[in-house]
Amino acid sequence: MSAAPPLPRWADLFLLxxxxxxxAFFVCGLIVLAIGENPITALGVMLKGAFIFPGSxxxxxxxxxxxxxxxxAVAVAFHAxxxxxxxxxxxxxxxxxxxxxxxxxxxxxxxxxVLPLAVFxxxxxxxxxxxxxxxxxxxxxxxxxxxTIMFNFIAASLMVWLLAGPLIExxxxxxxxxxxxxxxxxxxxQSMLGAVGIESANSPLNLSFLIALAALFGxxxxxxxxxxxxxxxxxxxxxxxxxxxxxxxxxVVIITLAISGALAGLMATNEILGVQHRVVLNFTAGYGFTGxxxxxxGRNHPIGIFLASLLFxxxxxxxxxxxxxxxxxxxxxxxxxxxxxxxxxxxxxxxFNPPVARLLARLAARREAANV
Amino acid sequence: xxxxAGEQHGSVEPPPAIELRGVSKAFGLxxxxxxxxxxxxxxxxxxxxxxxxxxxxxxxxxxxxxHRADSGEMYINGALAPIHSSADAIACxxxxxxxxxxxxxxxxxxxxxxxxxxxxxxxxxGREETLGTLKKFADEYGMTVDAEVLVxxxxxxxxxxxxxxxxxxxxxxxxxxxxxxxxxxxxEAVSLFKILGTLKQDGVTILLITHKLEEIMATTDTxxxxxQGEMVGHRATAETNPEELAELMVGRKVLLQVDRGTSDPxxxxxxxxxxxxxxxxxxxxxxxxxxxxxxxxxxxxxGIAGNGQSELMEALAGMRxxxxxxxxxxxxxxxxxxxxxxxxxxxxxLAHIPExxxxxxxxLGFEARENAILGYHYSRRSGDGRxxxxxxxxxxxxxxxxxxxxxxxNPQLTARNFSGGNQQKLVIARELDxxxxxxxxxxxxxxxxxxxxxxxxxxxxxxxxxxxxxxxISVELEEVLGLADRIMVMNNRQQVGIITRAEADEQxxxxxMAGITPDKGT
Numbered sequence: 001m002s003a004a005p006p007l008p009r010w011a012d013l014f015l016l017x018x019x020x021x022x023x024a025f026f027v028c029g030l031i032v033l034a035i036g037e038n039p040i041t042a043l044g045v046m047l048k049g050a051f052i053f054p055g056s057x058x059x060x061x062x063x064x065x066x067x068x069x070x071x072x073a074v075a076v077a078f079h080a081x082x083x084x085x086x087x088x089x090x091x092x093x094x095x096x097x098x099x100x101x102x103x104x105x106x107x108x109x110x111x112x113x114v115l116p117l118a119v120f121x122x123x124x125x126x127x128x129x130x131x132x133x134x135x136x137x138x139x140x141x142x143x144x145x146x147x148t149i150m151f152n153f154i155a156a157s158l159m160v161w162l163l164a165g166p167l168i169e170x171x172x173x174x175x176x177x178x179x180x181x182x183x184x185x186x187x188x189x190q191s192m193l194g195a196v197g198i199e200s201a202n203s204p205l206n207l208s209f210l211i212a213l214a215a216l217f218g219x220x221x222x223x224x225x226x227x228x229x230x231x232x233x234x235x236x237x238x239x240x241x242x243x244x245x246x247x248x249x250x251x252v253v254i255i256t257l258a259i260s261g262a263l264a265g266l267m268a269t270n271e272i273l274g275v276q277h278r279v280v281l282n283f284t285a286g287y288g289f290t291g292x293x294x295x296x297x298g299r300n301h302p303i304g305i306f307l308a309s310l311l312f313x314x315x316x317x318x319x320x321x322x323x324x325x326x327x328x329x330x331x332x333x334x335x336x337x338x339x340x341x342x343x344x345x346x347x348x349x350x351x352f353n354p355p356v357a358r359l360l361a362r363l364a365a366r367r368e369a370a371n372v
Numbered sequence: 373x374x375x376x377a378g379e380q381h382g383s384v385e386p387p388p389a390i391e392l393r394g395v396s397k398a399f400g401l402x403x404x405x406x407x408x409x410x411x412x413x414x415x416x417x418x419x420x421x422x423x424x425x426x427x428x429x430x431x432x433x434x435x436x437x438x439h440r441a442d443s444g445e446m447y448i449n450g451a452l453a454p455i456h457s458s459a460d461a462i463a464c465x466x467x468x469x470x471x472x473x474x475x476x477x478x479x480x481x482x483x484x485x486x487x488x489x490x491x492x493x494x495x496x497x498g499r500e501e502t503l504g505t506l507k508k509f510a511d512e513y514g515m516t517v518d519a520e521v522l523v524x525x526x527x528x529x530x531x532x533x534x535x536x537x538x539x540x541x542x543x544x545x546x547x548x549x550x551x552x553x554x555x556x557x558x559x560e561a562v563s564l565f566k567i568l569g570t571l572k573q574d575g576v577t578i579l580l581i582t583h584k585l586e587e588i589m590a591t592t593d594t595x596x597x598x599x600q601g602e603m604v605g606h607r608a609t610a611e612t613n614p615e616e617l618a619e620l621m622v623g624r625k626v627l628l629q630v631d632r633g634t635s636d637p638x639x640x641x642x643x644x645x646x647x648x649x650x651x652x653x654x655x656x657x658x659x660x661x662x663x664x665x666x667x668x669x670x671x672x673x674x675g676i677a678g679n680g681q682s683e684l685m686e687a688l689a690g691m692r693x694x695x696x697x698x699x700x701x702x703x704x705x706x707x708x709x710x711x712x713x714x715x716x717x718x719x720x721x722l723a724h725i726p727e728x729x730x731x732x733x734x735x736l737g738f739e740a741r742e743n744a745i746l747g748y749h750y751s752r753r754s755g756d757g758r759x760x761x762x763x764x765x766x767x768x769x770x771x772x773x774x775x776x777x778x779x780x781x782n783p784q785l786t787a788r789n790f791s792g793g794n795q796q797k798l799v800i801a802r803e804l805d806x807x808x809x810x811x812x813x814x815x816x817x818x819x820x821x822x823x824x825x826x827x828x829x830x831x832x833x834x835x836x837x838x839x840x841x842x843x844x845i846s847v848e849l850e851e852v853l854g855l856a857d858r859i860m861v862m863n864n865r866q867q868v869g870i871i872t873r874a875e876a877d878e879q880x881x882x883x884x885m886a887g888i889t890p891d892k893g894t
Contacts, residue, residue, distance in 0.1 A: 225759045230742070230749050237737045243691055244724070244732040245747035246714030361398060 007357050013304070017297055017345060019352045021311070024344035028337045035328050042322060042329070049321020050314035056321070058189060058203020064306075064313030065205075065270045068212040070291025071309055072219050073126075073264035075300040077144075079223055080256040081236035086133060086148025087264040088288025089155030090126040094265020095272045096159065097125025099167075099177055099279035102184030102272075111183040118184060119211065119269050126265015127258040129155060134257025138250035144257070152288075163281055176280040186274040206274030208266075215263060216302040222259070232256050264288060293346035308345075315341060387450025389414040389546055389577040390435070395444030397430055404430040406601045408444070412594070414545075417568060417578045419588040419609070422598035423621055423821035428581045429471075431598070432548050435579075436468045437461040448546070467539025468548040473531055477524030481517050481534055482506070485541060505541045513570045528676070529560030536567070540576070547571065548579045553587060557676050558849065558882040565591050585614040597621055618822060632833060635857045638667035641841035642688075642722075642810045646697035649687050657683040658865050661697070665810070665841040670832065671870075672856025673845040674881050680865035681814070681845045682727060688812050688843070689724040690717035701810055718747060720810075723803040727814025727845060733799040734787045741769035741783035744802050753805075776801035777827060793824030800831060811835060814845045829855060849878055863887040 007016070029039035050060045070087045077084035084090075101121040105114045133147035163175040170178070189205040223229040234242045235252045242249050271283045294312060298304030319334035344351075390412040397405040405427045412418040422428050433439040435446065437455040446453050448464045455461050461468070475484050482502055491498030502519075509515040515533050523531055532552060539547055549568075553561040568578055568591065580592060588595050589609060597605045597620040605620045648659040658680040665671045675681050686692035688699060690712045699706045701720040706712050717724070726732035734743050745754045745765055753768055755761025769783035778790070778797045787795060796816065803811065816832065817825040832855060836842055846852050852859055859876050861868040861884035868884045 221759070225762070227749050227754065227758075227760060230745075230754075230760060233738070234735055234746065238731075238735045240731045241733065241735050241746060244689070244714060244726055245749070246690065246716075246718065365398070 007353060008360065011356060011360065013299055013301075015356060016349070016352055017299075017304075017308075019356070020297070020345040020349060021341070023352075024341045027344070028340050031333075031336065031340075032329070035333070037326055037328055042326065045325045046314075046318030046322055048318075049325075050318035053321070055201035055203045056317055058201060058205040060310070060313045060317040061189075061209055062204045062206075062270070062275070062313070063316040064309045065209045065212045066267050066287040067290060067294045067309035067312045068216060068305060069263055069267035069270070070288050071294030071298055071305040072215055072291075072302070073260045073267075073288075074291045074295035075298070075305060076219065076223070076232070076263060077256055077260040078295060078300050079229075079236050080232045080253060081239075082137070082144050082253065082256065082260075084130065084133075084148055084257065084260045084264075085145055085292070086130065086151045086261070086288070087267075087291045088284050088286070089148070089152035090129045090261040090264035091267040091284045091288050092152075092155045092159055093129040094122040094126035094261075095268035095279050095283060096162065097121035097123075097265060098268045098272050099180075102180040103167075103177060106181035106184030109183060111185075114183045115186060115273070118273055119266070122265045122268040122272070123262035124265070126268075127262040130257040130259075130261020130264070131254060134254040134261075137257070138253040156282075159279075160281065163279065167279065169278075177278045179278045180273075184273070185277045186269065188274070204275045206270065208270040208274045211266065211269055215266065216306055219263075219305075220302045228252075228255065264291070290342065293342040296349050297345040311341075312338075386414055388412055388447070389416075389449060390579070391447040391450075392431075392435070393445045393447070395431070395434060395441045395446070397427075397434060397439060397441050403601050405434070405441070408598075408603050410596055410603065411606075412577060412579065414449070414577050415572060415575045416593040417572055417580060417591055419580045419582065419592035419595040420598060421582060421585070421588055421595060421617060421621060423583065426598040426621070427601040428598055429550060432468065432550060432579065432581060435461070436466060436548060462542060462544070464546075465542075465544045466546045466548065467536075467542075467544035469532065469535045469539050469550065469552060471550040471552075473535050475523045475531060475534060478522055480520050480522055481526070482519040484523050484534055485538055487538070489541070502541075506537065509537050509540075512574070513567055515567055527560075528555045528678075529557070529563065532556070532560075532564065533567075540571075545575065546577045546579070548581070550581045551583070552580070553582065553584065555676070555847075557885050558878055559886065561587075585617055588617065589614055621822060631830075632855065633837065635669050635836065637669040637857070638839070640664045640666050641702055642843065643700040644688070644697070645700075647684070647687060647694055647699060648696035649683050649692055650695045656865060657692075658687065659696075661867050663860055663867070663870060665843050667809075667839050667841055668836055669857045670836050670842040670844055670855050672852035672859045673843065673862060674847075674849060674852045674859055675862035675885055676847065679862045679885075681847075681862055683865070684862070685724070685727060685812055685814050685845055687712075688717070689722070689726075690714040714747065715750070718806065721808060722810045722812065723806050723808030725800055725803050725811070725813040725816060727818070729795055729799050734795060736786070736788040738787055739784050740773070740778070740787055740790070740798055741765045743787050743798060744769040744772055744783070746802065748802070748806065772798070772801040772805055776804070776831070791821070793820040796820050796828065797824060800828060804831065804835060808835075808840055810841050810843075812843045812845070815847065816844070817846075817848070817851060849881055853878070853881075861885055 032039040032042050049056055051057055070091060073087045073090065074084055098118045098121050101118040102114060105117065129151060133144055133151055136142040136147050137144040160175065163177065167177045169176060186207040189209065190200050190202055192207065193200045223233065231242065231247045231252050234245065234247060235249050239249055267287060272279055276283060290312060294305060294308045298308035315338050319338060322329050323331050323334050388411045390410065392408055392410040395405055395408040408431060420428050430439060434441045435455070437458045437460050440456060446455055453464050455464060482499065485506060486498050486502040489498060489501070491501065506517065506519050515537060517530055517533055523534060552564060556564060572578060582588060592609045595607050595609050595612065595617065596603055597617060599621060642665040645662045647661040649657040651657050661684060663671065673681055673684070683692060687694050691714055693712045694708045696708055701717065701722050704720045730736060735746065748754065755764050766783045770781065772778070773781040773783065776797050778794050778801060787798070790798065800816070813832065816828050820828065832842060844852065844855055853876060856873055858870055858872050859881065860870045861881060863885060864887055868887060869889055871880070
């Protein structure tokens with residue numbers, strides 16, 4: 001009885017997310033109204049702040065890049081029906097991988113060699129941080145949710161120790177590595193567009209946005225066009241059928257977690273290689289966790305994940321603008337609004353499923369009755 | 373109408389025990405019950421028969437309050453009964469025995485029966501009362517069960533008895549039984565029907581849901597036939613016959629007998645000797661199984677579900693490593709020390725139609741064409757290159773669907789949206805397409821409608837005649853008797869014996885299934 005009736009595909013993919021979003025905006029509107037501001041004006045400021053103001057689009061897409069990586073990381077694990085809560089830690093350790101390569105090679109090698117290696121390092125370290133919980137799940141039955149959460153804490157402690165100890169910039173007090181040499185920095189979008197003669201405003205957007213777009217496409221190919229993706233989905237949807245088919249389930253679980261960790265690790269290319277140009281404390285800033293909401297809202301599909309990432313990117317950037325424009329809307333208020341969106345599109349993602357299904361069934365029945 | 377028998381008594385006749393008027397129920401876009409009318413007279417056994425997905429279980433779940441009807445009215449003993457939960461149903465005097473028992477295996481019989489009427493803070497009072505109940509059922513209906521035994525240790529027939537006592541203990545006068553004989557030996561089924569007869573004499577009204585025509589004919593007074601969510605007929609059992617019922621169920625005439633032809637066994641394709649498996653905890657799952665299956669022969673495996681047949685199948689399919697003995701497929705030997713894997717078995721020439729298509733055979737959320745490469749996703753069926761070739765997969769699936777009559781023939785339809793029979797045909801199509809020399813097939817027609825059963829049986833016979841060695845595992849005796857050339861019977865995770873089809877009848881098999889080796893002397 002508890003299972004909701006099935007929805008047509010279009011309703012599940014488009015109608016539900018839109019309804020969730022509208023519900024979230026409605027509740028946020030009430031909150032804005034309650035503190036004495038006009039919600040319509042606030043929405044306008046947010047939109048302008050996210051897309052219109054000079055450089056704002058760059059900021060929005062910069063946030064979007066982070067969400068694409070962490071959203072894909074959660075989604076790939078989810079296709080194997082595993083809940084990877086460890087994106088935060090995997091991204092953090094991925095930053096270490098990217099940072100070590102850049103620190104080590106950027107002085108002596110050209111960027112054409114350093115950057116691919118640094119990107120690979122981010123993926124590799126992230127993958128390693130995913131493989132361990134994957135192995136424990138596949139071979140020892142330790143639940144992936146528990147182990148990935150614990151691995152976030154281990155990653156955090158490890159990074160504090162490294163950044164305050166062996167990797168700290170000599171002569172400095174703040175826990176961060178020295179700045180990478182120029183060869184270890186991803187080119188900014190402004191400079192890349194400038195090179196082909198397009199003027200753009202200054203923003204943190206950089207080459208990693210293109211890596212993110214490539215990852216979206218690669219994800220689609222992996223999941224729906226490769227034999228590995230087929231095995232991942234089979235394991236996720238029916239592990240017994242996978243066993244029947246001769247698929248090595250533990251192996252697929254471990255590989256999936258490795259891919260998931262690698263995608264999360266790639267987030268560091270944006271933050272570390274693209275913006276900070278050094279490994280800093282807590283650069284992951286919760287993006288790994290928000291990736292769960294992105295994947296949920298994006299229905300684990302690259303197009304959905306891109307749209308959800310764009311939405312969250314716009315919320316981050318537009319939210320900052322709100323904070324700036326209105327006296328009464330504080331930073332905390334903006335976080336509350338973002339939380340509402342996550343609540344409605346993540347945790348309550350299927351809240352509108354039963355009523356929508358009932359409505360559609362009634363409409364179908366009426367249409368049938370009219371035809372008879 | 374079903375009330376025909378009662379109407380002759382004139383005006384003093386009691387109201388019907390159950391009366392449904394215009395009951396409808398939809399799940400999303402699927403109309404499970406359409407405008408159902410049903411009248412059941414008190415103190416009768418009323419059968420409800422229909423194919424899988426005809427809506428029988430939905431209707432019973434509505435009556436028992438597990439589902440809520442979208443429209444329609446229910447009358448119990450002539451009074452309008454708004455049943456919205458099973459508690460309401462129980463209050464109306466309705467008890468239900470589900471197809472899958474709702475028992476706690478590691479509680480004793482007493483504790484299971486006591487469940488829901490524990491009495492006060494301490495259990496003493498409830499225990500006394502329940503012991504009284506058990507004694508009453510033993511005395512009045514011959515339903516004897518040991519109160520202190522753990523339910524998990526009881527044979528299935530006795531577990532069902534506990535379920536019936538649970539359903540009736542509160543004085544229920546209406547008993548719903550959902551496919552009660554699916555898991556029973558023939559002997560257990562006979563004793564169940566004897567009990568039902570006694571209950572009926574005591575004034576209990578019994579609703580029997582089944583897809584077995586012979587049970588309807590042997591035990592019921594009246595019968596209602598459902599098809600695709602609708603009631604298509606009500607008959608007095610004495611005035612109908614199995615052919616008419618079957619026709620009403622499927623909407624056309626069907627062949628109940630399989631034309632088996634004669635078999636011409638050749639060389640041994642599959643040879644099993646001394647095969648044993650143990651569970652990870654060390655208990656024996658099957659032991660000392662030895663048999664051969666020859667080219668052009670179907671060997672049936674009969675037995676009550678849970679006597680090692682599933683484990684035997686899994687071992688042969690490479691899903692469960694053997695701990696002793698050998699499996700020899702077309703000269704390739706798999707031993708306990710060697711590697712056992714479904715891909716190795718497939719490469720050796722074995723195909724496997726699993727006994728549970730939802731659990732093993734299909735990924736229900738996948739499209740039909742994706743299911744058509746399950747287990748063959750590394751073969752050329754899924755394309756030559758590194759990537760899966762979507763167009764080739766679709767074209768291949770379309771071929772399979774037309775060759776094996778899978779309807780609707782839409783490769784992109786999600787497996788979940790096919791009917792049980794067509795899901796099964798899809799699995800069979802995939803496995804037969806590998807052109808197997810050895811086929812192991814489990815419960816090929818479980819939950820499949822009559823039209824599809826006929827088709828599937830013909831396909832198996834045809835494959836046999838093409839020279840495949842087939843091992844058929846089924847809990848449907850009729851199916852084993854209808855298809856097999858030789859029959860192996862399993863009991864208690866071992867083989868009781870192998871007899872030829874000519875030696876086999878339901879009586880002999882029933883005894884062997886209970887573990888009694890046939891006396892060769894007579």
